[in-house]
Amino acid sequence: MTQKPLSDTRRPPSGGPKAAARNRAALIAAAREVYAENGLGAPLSAIARRAGVGQGVLYRHFPDRTAVATAVLEENVRQIEQAAKQNTDLAKVLGVLTWHLSESAAFISVLHADGTGSHSTVPMYALTLSQRVERALRMHLPEGHPLTAEPDDLMIAVGMVSGAVTGPTREHRERRALAAWRLLGVEVGPVRPFEE
Amino acid sequence: MTQKPLSDTRRPPSGGPKAAARNRAALIAAAREVYAENGLGAPLSAIARRAGVGQGVLYRHFPDRTAVATAVLEENVRQIEQAAKQNTDLAKVLGVLTWHLSESAAFISVLHADGTGSHSTVPMYALTLSQRVERALRMHLPEGHPLTAEPDDLMIAVGMVSGAVTGPTREHRERRALAAWRLLGVEVGPVRPFEE
Amino acid sequence: MTQKPLSDTRRPPSGGPKAAARNRAALIAAAREVYAENGLGAPLSAIARRAGVGQGVLYRHFPDRTAVATAVLEENVRQIEQAAKQNTDLAKVLGVLTWHLSESAAFISVLHADGTGSHSTVPMYALTLSQRVERALRMHLPEGHPLTAEPDDLMIAVGMVSGAVTGPTREHRERRALAAWRLLGVEVGPVRPFEE
Amino acid sequence: MTQKPLSDTRRPPSGGPKAAARNRAALIAAAREVYAENGLGAPLSAIARRAGVGQGVLYRHFPDRTAVATAVLEENVRQIEQAAKQNTDLAKVLGVLTWHLSESAAFISVLHADGTGSHSTVPMYALTLSQRVERALRMHLPEGHPLTAEPDDLMIAVGMVSGAVTGPTREHRERRALAAWRLLGVEVGPVRPFEE
DNA sequence: AATGAATGAGGATTCATTCAT
DNA sequence: GATGAATGAATCCTCATTCAT
Numbered sequence: 001m002t003q004k005p006l007s008d009t010r011r012p013p014s015g016g017p018k019a020a021a022r023n024r025a026a027l028i029a030a031a032r033e034v035y036a037e038n039g040l041g042a043p044l045s046a047i048a049r050r051a052g053v054g055q056g057v058l059y060r061h062f063p064d065r066t067a068v069a070t071a072v073l074e075e076n077v078r079q080i081e082q083a084a085k086q087n088t089d090l091a092k093v094l095g096v097l098t099w100h101l102s103e104s105a106a107f108i109s110v111l112h113a114d115g116t117g118s119h120s121t122v123p124m125y126a127l128t129l130s131q132r133v134e135r136a137l138r139m140h141l142p143e144g145h146p147l148t149a150e151p152d153d154l155m156i157a158v159g160m161v162s163g164a165v166t167g168p169t170r171e172h173r174e175r176r177a178l179a180a181w182r183l184l185g186v187e188v189g190p191v192r193p194f195e196e
Numbered sequence: 197m198t199q200k201p202l203s204d205t206r207r208p209p210s211g212g213p214k215a216a217a218r219n220r221a222a223l224i225a226a227a228r229e230v231y232a233e234n235g236l237g238a239p240l241s242a243i244a245r246r247a248g249v250g251q252g253v254l255y256r257h258f259p260d261r262t263a264v265a266t267a268v269l270e271e272n273v274r275q276i277e278q279a280a281k282q283n284t285d286l287a288k289v290l291g292v293l294t295w296h297l298s299e300s301a302a303f304i305s306v307l308h309a310d311g312t313g314s315h316s317t318v319p320m321y322a323l324t325l326s327q328r329v330e331r332a333l334r335m336h337l338p339e340g341h342p343l344t345a346e347p348d349d350l351m352i353a354v355g356m357v358s359g360a361v362t363g364p365t366r367e368h369r370e371r372r373a374l375a376a377w378r379l380l381g382v383e384v385g386p387v388r389p390f391e392e
Numbered sequence: 393m394t395q396k397p398l399s400d401t402r403r404p405p406s407g408g409p410k411a412a413a414r415n416r417a418a419l420i421a422a423a424r425e426v427y428a429e430n431g432l433g434a435p436l437s438a439i440a441r442r443a444g445v446g447q448g449v450l451y452r453h454f455p456d457r458t459a460v461a462t463a464v465l466e467e468n469v470r471q472i473e474q475a476a477k478q479n480t481d482l483a484k485v486l487g488v489l490t491w492h493l494s495e496s497a498a499f500i501s502v503l504h505a506d507g508t509g510s511h512s513t514v515p516m517y518a519l520t521l522s523q524r525v526e527r528a529l530r531m532h533l534p535e536g537h538p539l540t541a542e543p544d545d546l547m548i549a550v551g552m553v554s555g556a557v558t559g560p561t562r563e564h565r566e567r568r569a570l571a572a573w574r575l576l577g578v579e580v581g582p583v584r585p586f587e588e
Numbered sequence: 589m590t591q592k593p594l595s596d597t598r599r600p601p602s603g604g605p606k607a608a609a610r611n612r613a614a615l616i617a618a619a620r621e622v623y624a625e626n627g628l629g630a631p632l633s634a635i636a637r638r639a640g641v642g643q644g645v646l647y648r649h650f651p652d653r654t655a656v657a658t659a660v661l662e663e664n665v666r667q668i669e670q671a672a673k674q675n676t677d678l679a680k681v682l683g684v685l686t687w688h689l690s691e692s693a694a695f696i697s698v699l700h701a702d703g704t705g706s707h708s709t710v711p712m713y714a715l716t717l718s719q720r721v722e723r724a725l726r727m728h729l730p731e732g733h734p735l736t737a738e739p740d741d742l743m744i745a746v747g748m749v750s751g752a753v754t755g756p757t758r759e760h761r762e763r764r765a766l767a768a769w770r771l772l773g774v775e776v777g778p779v780r781p782f783e784e
Numbered sequence: 785a786a787t788g789a790a791t792g793a794g795g796a797t798t799c800a801t802t803c804a805t
Numbered sequence: 806g807a808t809g810a811a812t813g814a815a816t817c818c819t820c821a822t823t824c825a826t
Contacts, residue, residue: 545771643791
């Protein structure tokens, strides 16, 4: 019925030299939210809008749709790696992992990225990420742990837990994730993001 | 508003009303393939093309994108239910379930359908389906089975296995599914479709 | 969600030889209703459905979209002509005309059919119809009537009244039609369909 | 779901933000022409093409089909309001109104917008517009004018004139509009667009 | 370095019309 | 004669991506 406001002739100032880093962070944060709400495949424009920047900025920082998703996941993985680096306690690391699984639906579906072609989004890279997650966990896998029987068991287990994680709210998803770990006979520490 | 008369390019024969049932089946089969290859969210036109019918036929049979996916999954679920009806052996039923999980990436991601986002892809109906799968399985769950500890354990377990199922080929996926069941301590019969 | 019933294999009987006339009448009646509710440009399939016949029957009776609309209007016009034939009283004839104007939005917009190309629907034929309406009225136009000043005045007046006829319900439209005639200084008899 | 990267065929330059205002104007002008030639309900793509812009631009400026029509009519109404503001002479204002009626078939059929059907074409908003037209005219309606008998008479009269306005060319339509005003006993000034 | 408008391909959806049965 | 399924063109609409400013 009515039209969008559209251009206002005014142009917001560029924001100075170090706005670039701030923008990048804002984009990743925005992407995480948007992905969580709408799934991967949400319009990129929505991410830019939520981040409060123009579309161009998004493209300056990320060459394509894949790169955005990748950057979001990178951070998740990095946090897990960090957690692994600072804790010798597997349970605590799994707590951080579980937090991420419960946090973002996108994170989950990317860990699933099989290469079946599913959406052809974020393709091979996700594999790399899963492997990094696995490596981070394996570091602390004690002898005789239930997931040491076969070499792939650890990765499969992570996939399994992510498969159990469904539900509308974070709490809902966390509860199911914990139930999944229980069914695997694996103990998990407190579920929370990694903090240095 | 009005539609101009169509161009004169020849029109292939319609095939007659008899074709209706055949077309519906063809569409479901085509959808299953396309979904397996490209995920839900594949262009509907691709399904119609693969089924060898016009776009309109697809819409005649299925009012919207959801209905197509639903129809495909219906059949999967029905087969599992059939298997449950004819077998008292849980392992055998799980074999059929596992076959479907390995067969179609779509089946998997719909069992995940949480409602988190993914703009309402195959929304509530998927819940019904998971529940039907669960009910079919629960019928045969013996006392003291590892999945009887908590009421949701069975459904969660199915989700977990589906979460483990990734990989480019059916064989690959089957191997992972079996590993997942093993990690859950659940025995599975031969992996194959239900046959009457 | 669910699919349409679709074919049922059963085939309703052809209806006998003289069903043809009944069908034609049903189609015209259905078209009148559908047009009144949805305007010209409603899907032809809606008309066939409302008439309770297949699409093919519609095409058997009416070669194209135009023919359907035409047939509906024909009947309106014929009734007005009939009314004119049986009454020497202009007011009574105008009452019948007004009834039709109030009855059907479609009738109105077709009397407007100017040839501007507007919808390119029901094109030239409408002219013929307006002319027939005019001729029917002119028969009874007494000397010195307000609409005798210029030759086109009568036709213009009919157009004017039809232009005034808007509103959601028949009653609403009738009220406005009568107001319009009043502004033209023309007396109108009771507003009702022609009955023999 | 996801969108494949666009083909490589060269992309014409965007024209920059400055073009936005120009484009909006071009779209409205194009819409006016297209509507006049083909009626409301003309393909939106035709409007975009005539305006020399991509489809997307049209959608950026106008969220839906309604908004386009609305914008065109807005301008018509605004001009009539302007004319009313600058003239105390009703006849002159009616001249401007008549010019618009003769100019555009679309303007006419929207003033008719009753809501009867025509699947909600330019729905409620048209009412607002008619009311604005009426208000603009009423300002100058002298005591004892033929259209002051009943409160709705003015609006009905405008509808009536618009109903009389048919014919293939502007001249044709103007002639009929003037005849309609004459039949109403209302004097009209020179028929021409408003110029400041 | 940022903005946000524009482009235009691609996918969704609707219907007029034909035709096997 | 009737039925209603199938066809497929045309239109709608959405976004990824580019680029003038």
